[in-house]
Amino acid sequence: MARVVVDVMLKPEILDPQGQAVQGALGRLGFDGVTSVRQGKQFVIDVDGPADETLRGRADEMASTLLANLVIEDYTVRVDD
């Protein structure tokens, strides 16, 4: 059993109104000095089999096929035992 963790974030040039709304709320709660908030998604995927290069390749394919839209998002993949 291995675990794949995929983080998906909007590309830096894509406006993130949700992140901006969170930043505004943090300011109103008195958290000073917050200069930017970007909101993303994390997928935690458990997979049968070893945490090897094959799985890394499959995880990359999952991310680029479905989990992220590469027009507007970037992703990172981590494979854990």
Add this chain to the structure above:
Amino acid sequence: MALRIGVVTFPGSLDDRDAARAVRLAGGEAVALWHKDRTLSGVDAVVLPGGFSYGDYLRCGAISRFAPVMAAVVEGAQGGLPVLGICNGFQILCESGLLPGALTRNDSLHFVCRDQRLRIESVTTAWTSGYTAGQEIVVPLKNGEGGYVADQLALDELEAEGRIVARYLEVNPNGSRRDIAGISNAAGNVVGLMPHPEHAVEPLTGPTTDGLAFFTSVLTRLVRS
């Protein structure tokens, strides 16, 4: 015999019945297609309607684009079949790669529902030949994730090739780049539109009947071809 226009229903589609009604009012035969269908039943054109297919989970249209029917829609579109994606249908077309760019969360963060003035910019597509260039129309708009984005190069290409089909007038309701309300593919048979022409096809229920020409345009095109 009336020309047959397929309207796809995905789990969570909302506007499939209005789209079918618009097809009938335009003089076509509406054919119900189901997301699990593997063929298009020989229809002459396809409408991907608005709604919240698969609950908008992951990203709007991200899961629907892998529905069995979409393989047939993509294949048909690449062969010249007219395809119109409205709202969620536009999102599905972008996710499937038939149209460039993506639709993102409205910059206001609010779901916007209003009668929207548009300018028809391209009348060479399969779905807009019944309009005159520069014609202003008013149709309902209702979306939470309607902000059209693409990189500068793609936007410049859309402008240069005359593939911006409609632009928002007076108000940009969702932060779309360059006020884009709709675009087409290079061949002009695939059009994606965020506002809803199918809700503006008869005086009783719509603010205008300005939307009907999307549906009469494609029928006229099909008769000629």
